[in-house]
Amino acid sequence: MSARATAQRWASAQWVSIVLVLVAVVYGGAVTILHDDTVSPIDEVVYLDYAYKVWDQGIVHEGEEFGDDVAQVVACENVLPFGNLGQECGADTVDLPGMPNQGITTGAGYTPVYFWSVRIVGDPIHQITGLSDVTSWRLSGLVWLAGTVLVLVPLLRRAGVGESATLALGLLFIASPFSWWTYTYLSTDASVVLFGAAMLLVAMNHVRGRGSLWWLLPLAVLGPVFKITNLLVLGLIVLYLGIDAIARR
Structure with missing residues (x-):
């Protein structure tokens, strides 16, 4: 079989994944850019502050104040x-009482x-496109969204869902409020699904x-590294396997 025929056969088999990834990147990218730099109320101040600091200090600490960078984003973009x-906007200092949690970050519980990943993906986008730091960092969410779609498609197939239904469910997921808040703004929930x-x-x-x-082992290690609550997912998977084992006996 020629390389062209092989590629055509692969594309025919994976057309749902290809369509969903393209929609995720184009739609998600457009939505992200249209946000401009306006900040999400769902803890994004905390995440932006961590992203600004992560290369300079590694982690944020318990009781640490928000930095001037994120305060300027809040002041000028709302x-x-x-x-x-x-x-x-343009002030030299942070008005701590006005910031969430009286100006003290709640990001100390997150690993860096x-x-x-936000900076590794977003910084080159900023350098190449000239988009703002905030928008460029948010575009890292498209990597998570595309990766999630690529896993959801075979999962739905394994569950017996047909191709057309899988496409419809994938499109609904991409357009859902969850995806809006999770993948087009900064959110540590990006790894959960x-x-x-x-x-x-x-x-x-x-x-x-x-x-x-055995493939569960690296996933069980990596998941909590990105967000500790992914341990709850592992617990549910173990419960599922336990119920299956009991049913078989």
């Missing part, structure tokens, strides 16, 4: 729907790994005798 939270779907896919393949359960 937080939906709360405005500038009392910050003055997610924020490394990807790791959850990947773990469930490994477990379902194992239950059907089509794969090794």
